[in-house]
Amino acid sequence: xxxxxxxxxxxxxxxxxxxxxxxxxxxxxxxxxxxxxxxxxxxxxxxxxxxxxxxxxxxxxxxxxxxxxxxxxxxxxxxxxxxxxxxxxxxxxxxxxxxxxxxxxxxxxxxxxxxxxxxxxxxxxxxxxxxxxxxxxxxxxxxxxxxxxxxxxxxxxxxxxxxxxxxxxxxxxxxxxxxxxxxxxxxxxxxxxxxxxxxxxxxxxxxxxxxxxxxxxxxxxxxxxxxxxxxxxxxxxxxxxxxxxxxxxxxxxxxxxxxxxxxxxxxxxxxxxxxxxxxxxxxxxxxxxxxxxxxxxxxxxxxxxxxxxxxxxxxxxxxxxxxxxxxxxxxxxxxxxxxxxxxxxxxxxxxxxxxxxxxxxxxxxxxxxxxxxxxxxxxxxxxxxxxxxxxxxxxxxxxxxxxxxxxxxxxxxxxxxxxxxxxxxxxxxxxxxxxx
Numbered sequence: 001x002x003x004x005x006x007x008x009x010x011x012x013x014x015x016x017x018x019x020x021x022x023x024x025x026x027x028x029x030x031x032x033x034x035x036x037x038x039x040x041x042x043x044x045x046x047x048x049x050x051x052x053x054x055x056x057x058x059x060x061x062x063x064x065x066x067x068x069x070x071x072x073x074x075x076x077x078x079x080x081x082x083x084x085x086x087x088x089x090x091x092x093x094x095x096x097x098x099x100x101x102x103x104x105x106x107x108x109x110x111x112x113x114x115x116x117x118x119x120x121x122x123x124x125x126x127x128x129x130x131x132x133x134x135x136x137x138x139x140x141x142x143x144x145x146x147x148x149x150x151x152x153x154x155x156x157x158x159x160x161x162x163x164x165x166x167x168x169x170x171x172x173x174x175x176x177x178x179x180x181x182x183x184x185x186x187x188x189x190x191x192x193x194x195x196x197x198x199x200x201x202x203x204x205x206x207x208x209x210x211x212x213x214x215x216x217x218x219x220x221x222x223x224x225x226x227x228x229x230x231x232x233x234x235x236x237x238x239x240x241x242x243x244x245x246x247x248x249x250x251x252x253x254x255x256x257x258x259x260x261x262x263x264x265x266x267x268x269x270x271x272x273x274x275x276x277x278x279x280x281x282x283x284x285x286x287x288x289x290x291x292x293x294x295x296x297x298x299x300x301x302x303x304x305x306x307x308x309x310x311x312x313x314x315x316x317x318x319x320x321x322x323x324x325x326x327x328x329x330x331x332x333x334x335x336x337x338x339x340x341x342x343x344x345x346x347x348x349x350x351x352x353x354x355x356x357x358x359x360x361x362x363x364x365x366x367x368x369x370x371x372x373x374x375x376x377x378x379x380x381x382x383x384x385x386x387x388x389x390x391x392x393x394x395x396x397x398x399x400x401x402x403x404x405x406x407x408x409x410x411x412x413x414x415x416x417x418x419x420x421x422x423x424x425x426x427x428x429x430x431x432x433x434x435x436x
Contacts, residue, residue, distance in 0.1 A: 001024045001025070001058045001059060001290050001291070001294065002024070002025045002027075002056055002057050002058045002059075003016075003019055003024050003025070003026045003027070003057060003058065003059050003060075003061065003290050004026075004027050004029065004050060004053050004054065004056070004057035004059070004060045004061070005026065005027070005028045005029065005060075005061045005063065006029045006050050006060065006061070006062045006063065006068050006072065006084075007028055007029055007030050007063045007064075008031065008063065008064045008066060008067050008068060009036075009063070009064060010030050010036045010039035010040070010350070010351055010374075010375065011063055011064075011273075011275045011350060012028055012030075012061070012063045013028070013039060013040045013043055013044065013349045013350065013351075013352060014279050014282070014348040014349050014350070014380075015061070015063075015278070015282075015289065016028040016040065016043070016044040017043050017044055017349065018282065018289055019289050019290045020044055022288050022289065022290065024290045026044055026045065027045050027047050027050075027053050027056075027057075028040050028044050028045065028046050028047070029046075029047050029048070029049070029050035029053075030046055030047075030048070031048065032048045035325060035375065036351075036374075036375070038332050038333075038353045038374040038375075039351050039352070039353060039374040039375060040352075040353060040374070041353035041354065041355070041374065042353050042354025042355060042369070043349065043352070043353065043354055050068075051071075054072075054074075054075045054078075054080060055078070055080070057080060058080075058081070058294070059080075059081050059083070059290060059293060059294045059297070060072065060075055060080055060081065060082045060083070060084075061082075061083045061084065061293060062082065062083065062084030062085070062272075063084070063272070063273050063275075064084075064272055064273075065084065065085035065089070065090035065093060065094065065271050065272040066090070066094070069084070069085055069086060069087050069090050070087055072084070073086065073087070081249075081294055081297035081298065082249065082297070083249055083250050083293050083296065083297055084249070084250050084272065084273075085248065085250060085271045085272055086246065086247060086248070088246045088247075089243070089246045089247070089248040089271050090271055090272075092269045092271050093268065093269045093270055093271040093272070094139065095138060095139045096136055096137075096138050096139075096173050096268060097115055097138055097173065099268060099269045100113065102239055102242055102269070103235070103239070103266050105242065106238035106239045106242065107238060108234070108235055108238055108239075108266060109263060109265065110265065110266060111175045111176055111178055111257075111265045111266075111267070112175070112176045113173050113174060113175040113176065114173070114174055115138055115171065115172065115173050115174075116170065116171075116172050116173075116174060117169055117170060117171055117172075118169070118170070119159045119160070119162060119163035119170060120163070122135075122159050122170075122172055122174060123155075123156045123159040123160060125174065126152050126155045126156050126159070126174070127152065127156060129152075130152050131152060131176055131177070132149055132150070132151060132152060132155070132176070132177040133149055133152075133155045133174045133175060133176060133177055134147070134148045134149065134174075134175045134176075134177050135147045135149070135155065135158070135159075135172050135173070135174055135175075136172070136173045136175060136268070137170075137171065137172065137173075138171040138172065138173050139171050144162075145162065145170060145172055146215065148177070149177070155174075159172075175267075178257045178259055178265050179257075179259065179260075180257040180258050180259040180260065180265070181257070181258045181421045181424055181425050182202070182203070182255065182256070182257055182258075183200065183201075183202055183231060183255075183256055183258055183264075183425060183430060183431065184200070184201045184202070184203065184253055184254060184255040184256060184270075185198055185199065185200050185201070185229055185231040185232045185235065185236055185253065185254060185256075186198070186199040186201065186236070186251055186252060186253030186254070186270070186274070186277075187199065187232065187236055187251070187252060187253075188250070188251055188296055189240075189243050189248055189249065189250065189251075189252055189296075190249045190250075190296040190297055190298075190299055190300075191244075191249065191297070191298070191299035192296075192298075192299030192300060192301060193240060193244070194236075194237075194240065195296060195301045195302075195303065196227060196301055196303050197225040197226070197227065197303065197305045197307055198225065198226050198227075198228075198229035198231075198232040198236070199223055199224075199225055199253070199277075199281060200223065200224055200225075200226055200229055200231065200232075200431055200434070201221055201222065201223035201224075201253070201274075201277060202221065202222045202223070202415075202418060202421075203218050203220075203221050203255070203277075204218070204219050204220045204221065204411060204413075204414050204415075204417075205217065205218055205219065206219065207219060207322065207411075208411065209411055209412060209413040210413060214322060216321075216322050217275075218274075218275070218276060218277070218315070219314070219315050219410070219411045219414070220276075220312070220313055220314040220315055220410075220411055220414030220415075221276065221277055221280055221312070221313050221414070222310065222311070222312050222388055222391070222414065222415045222418060223277065223280055223281065223284075223310075223311055223312075224284070224307075224308065224309060224310045224311065224434060225281075225284055225305040225306065225307045225308075225309075226307055226308060226433070227307055227308075230429045230430050230432070231256065231258075231264055231430055231431075234264050235254045235256060235264055235266050236252070236254055239252075248271070249296065249297050250271070250272065250273070250296075251270070251272065251273055251274065251278070252269065252270070252271055253269070253270035253274060253277070254266050254267075254268075254269060254270075255267045255268055255270070258425050258428065258430060260424075261428075262428035262429065262430075264430075275350075276313050276315055276348070276350070276380040277313075279313055279348035279350075279380040279382065280311050280312070280313035280348075280380065280382050281305070281311070282348065282382075283311045283313070283346070283382040283383070283384050284305050284306045284309060284311050284384060285304045285305050285306075286304055286305075286306065287302065287304045288304075289304075292304045306384075308433060309384055309385070309386070310384065310385055310386065310387065310388055310390075310391050310434065310435075311382060311383070311384045311391065312382065312383055312384075312388070312391035312392060312395050312414060312415055313348070313380045313381065313382045313395070313414075314380065314381050314382075314395055314396070314399060314410050314411065314414050315350075315377065315379075315380055315410060315411075316378050316379050316380070316381065316399065316402070316408050316409070316410045317376050317377055317378055317408070317409050317410065318331060318334060318373060318376050318378060318404060318406045318407065318408055318409065319376070319406065319407055319409070320376065321376035321377065321409065322376070324375075324376040331373055331375055331376045331406075332353075332372075332373060332374055332375065333355060333357075333372050333373065334372060334373040334404055334405055334406040335357035335358075335359075335370045335371070335372050335404070335405065336352070336370070336371040336372060336373065336378065336379070336402060336403075336404055337359070337370070337402065337403040337404070338401045338402040338403050339371050339402070340401075343398055343401055343402070346381060346382050346383060346395075346398055347379055347380075347381055347398075348379060348380040348381070348382060349371070349378075349379050350375075350377050350378060350379055350380060351373065351374045351375025351376065351377050351378060352371055352372065352373060352374050352378060352379060353371075353372050353373075353374040354369050354370070354371060354372065355369070355370065355372045356368065356369060356370065357370035357372060373404070373406070378404075378408070381395050381398050381399050381402075382395065383395035383398065386435060387435040387436060388415045388418050388419075388422075388434075388435070388436045389415075389436060391415065392414070392415050392416070395414075396412065418436055419436050422434060422436050
C-alpha cells in the first residue's frame with residue numbers, strides 16, 4: 001500500500017517507520033520548518049510538499065487537526081481515504097464552545113462555564129461568584145491561557161497578569177473547578193461506526209513528578225482497550241450520531257473529571273491522534289497498521305487491539321525542553337545509545353533521525369549509523385502487562401538501558417497515582433477490572 005502521512009509537528013515518525021517495516025511505501029510530509037528539518041532523516045522518506053503525492057496515495061493520514069485540514073478536503077472529495085478530522089469535526093476540539101454544544105445536544109452533563117472576551121469582565125465574574133475556576137482558550141486564542149487555579153484570588157491574579165502582558169483580545173472559557181479523578185475514554189470511528197474496543201486512559205500532564213512544574217501536554221499515559229466501558233457509554237456513545245453527521249474518520253477522545261458521586265464531567269474533545277497516546281496504543285495493536293486504518297476509512301472493523309491488557313508510555317526529552325525553541329539551545333544530533341533488538345520494538349521515535357556517531361565496538365571507537373535526536377521531544381518508551389505495577393517496572397527498566405550524552409529527562413512516577421485513584425472510581429463502576 002502507498003501511504004502519505006501529513007505531519008504538521010513531526011510526530012508521525014513512529015507510525016511511518018512501523019508501516020514501512022510492514023512492507024508499505026510511505027512518504028512522510030513534514031513542513032519545511034527549521035525546527036523540524038532533521039526529523040525522520042534516515043528513517044523514512046521525508047517530503048516537503050504533499051500536494052503532488054495526494055493522488056499517488058492509497059491512504060492519507062493527517063496526524064493533527066489544524067493547519068492542513070482544509071488542504072486535504074479535495075483529497076476526500078476525489079475519493080482518497082483520509083484518516084483525520086475535517087474542519088467541522090476539528091472545531092469540536094479547537095473551538096471549545098462548539099465541543100460543549102455537541103455534548104449538550106447529546107444530553108451529556110457539562111460543567112458550568114462561560115466565555116469571556118474581556119479580562120476585566122472575566123475577573124469581575126470570578127470575584128462575584130467567589131468560585132475556583134479552570135480557564136481554557138477558545139478557538140485560536142493563546143494556549144497559554146490554559147490554567148487551573150487554586151483559588152478565586154489565584155484566578156483573578158492570572159487574568160490581571162495576562163492583561164498586563166498584553167496581546168490580542170482574549171477568548172477565554174471559565175469553567176467551574178470540579179474535584180475528582182481525571183480519566184478519559186476514546187474510540188476509533190469511521191463510516192461503519194465505532195471499532196470494537198474503547199481506549200480508557202489516564203494522562204500525566206505536568207513536567208515533573210507528582211504533577212509539579214509546567215503543563216507540557218502529556219509526559220506519560222496509562223491506557224487499555226476494553227470491550228465494555230461505563231465512561232464510553234456515558235460520554236462517547238451519545239455523540240455517535242453527530243460524529244456520523246459530520247463525516248468524522250479517526251480517533252475521538254473525551255477527557256473527564258469523575259466526581260465523588262460518580263458523575264463524569266467532560267472537559268474537552270480530542271479529535272485527532274493523541275501524542276503520545278497513539279504511540280502507546282500501538283503497543284496493544286497487532287497486525288498491519290495501514291490495513292487497519294484503511295479498513296476504518298472503508299467502514300470495516302478489523303479489531304487489531306488486545307483488550308484488557310494494560311499499556312504504559314513514558315516520554316523521554318532532553319534540555320532545554322520544554323523551552324528549547326525559545327532558548328535556541330542545540331537539540332539535534334545527540335546520539336541515543338543502547339537501542340538494541342530487544343529495546344527497538346518498544347521504543348517509539350518522535351523527534352529523531354539516523355546519523356553517524358561514535359560507538360564503542362569491541363574496545364574501539366567506531367563511527368556508525370546511530371539513532372539521534374532531531375529535537376527535544378525525543379521518544380516514547382512503552383511496556384504492556386497485566387497490572388500497572390508490572391508495566392511500570394518494565395518500562396523504566398527499558399529506559400535505564402538508554403544513554404544520551406545530553407542529560408535525558410523523564411518522569412519516574414507515571415502510573416503511580418492510580419494506586420489511590422483506581423479504588424475510588426472502581427467503586428463507582430469505572431475502569432472495572434484494571435489492576436494496579
